[in-house]
Amino acid sequence: KAGVTQTPRYLIKTRGQQVTLSCSPISGHRSVSWYQQTPGQGLQFLFEYFSETQRNKGNFPGRFSGRQFSNSRSEMNVSTLELGDSALYLCASSLTGENTEAFFGQGTRLTVV
Amino acid sequence: AQKITQTQPGMFVQEKEAVTLDCTYDTSDPSYGLFWYKQPSSGEMIFLIYQGSYDQQNATEGRYSLNFQKARKSANLVISASQLGDSAMYFCAMREGRFTDKLIFGTGTRLQVFP
Numbered sequence: 001k002a003g004v005t006q007t008p009r010y011l012i013k014t015r016g017q018q019v020t021l022s023c024s025p026i027s028g029h030r031s032v033s034w035y036q037q038t039p040g041q042g043l044q045f046l047f048e049y050f051s052e053t054q055r056n057k058g059n060f061p062g063r064f065s066g067r068q069f070s071n072s073r074s075e076m077n078v079s080t081l082e083l084g085d086s087a088l089y090l091c092a093s094s095l096t097g098e099n100t101e102a103f104f105g106q107g108t109r110l111t112v113v
Numbered sequence: 114a115q116k117i118t119q120t121q122p123g124m125f126v127q128e129k130e131a132v133t134l135d136c137t138y139d140t141s142d143p144s145y146g147l148f149w150y151k152q153p154s155s156g157e158m159i160f161l162i163y164q165g166s167y168d169q170q171n172a173t174e175g176r177y178s179l180n181f182q183k184a185r186k187s188a189n190l191v192i193s194a195s196q197l198g199d200s201a202m203y204f205c206a207m208r209e210g211r212f213t214d215k216l217i218f219g220t221g222t223r224l225q226v227f228p
Contacts, residue, residue, distance in 0.1 A: 031214045043204065043218035056215045088156050094214040102148065102214060104158035 002027065004093050006105035013112050018079040021108045025072050025093030031055075032074040033102070034066060037088040046089075049074055050096055078110075086112045116140065117207050119219035126195045126226055133180070134190040134222045136205035146208040147188040148216065149179065153201040161203075164188060195226045 005024040013019050025032050033056075034046040045058040049068035066076040072093075078085055088109050092102045118137045126132040138147065149161040164172045164179045172179045180189040192199060202223050206216040 033214050033216065035216075035218075042220055043206075045215050045217070048213060048215050050214070056213055090158055092158075092214070092216070096214055100146075100214070101160055101163045102208070102216060103160050104150070106155070106157040109156065 004091060004103055004105035006089075006091050006108050008108060009106060011108060011110045013081050013110065015081055015083060015112055017081050018077060019081060019110060020075055020077045021089055021091075021110075023074045023076075023091030023093075023105060025074070025091075026103060029093040029095055029103075030072050031094040031096035032068055032072065033092045033094075034074070034076050035090045035092070036060075037090060037107075038086075043090075046076065081112045083112050086110060116209070116217045117205055117219035119205055119222050121222045122220075123223045123225070126192075126224065128197060128226055128228050129194055131191060131193045132195055132224065134192070134203050134205075134224065136188045136190065136219060138186050138188060138205075138207050140186075140207065140209050142210050144211045147179070147181070148206040148208070149177070149188075149190045150204045150206065151199075151201045152204060152221070158204070162190065192224075197226050197228065200224060200226045 007022045031050045033048040037043045048056040052068045063079045068074045088107045090107045092104045094102045145166045147164045151159045162174045162177045176193045178191045202221045204221045205219040
């Protein structure tokens, strides 16, 4: 059974550009969550999708957006990149509901220069 | 207020010894889940163990066990027979409520296993 797949693994972008990250959850999982990890702020929740609907959103500016497709794959987009957006972006997938485990992908390491 | 607290920034343990990583949590929701993840330097977040708030018994997964003390709101991870490959960051996380998969993470504990 394939795990959670995130692409690309590494990305270098220039300030002001936009970026799209992709996450393919484990087959059968309908819930996808995104997290930002930085040395200063730790792991912070970005948003959560279930059945193509955003169920929860973290405290991030509107430059951060996401969506989920009918096959449960999810994308997140960051527009007008800032240096502070440099981080490891992690995606997790779950079956959803009580007593369900959450599995993460390998992450996308974004560097903004 | 911190919902997940990991008070040990770093821990050292000798190979083959057991080690306990501390985690306390705070929630008023009766339904929650507690997770432990391992993050090696490569960055991948590896799922280790899960404990549901209604589970009567402590969770175990191979060398990992979760010491769940509900009244004290603690969910400590016990790693038995430590191996050099266990050196990594360890994160405790909580899912709060029934209709979300959002995880709240602690600040992590860096575990170093020495020969």
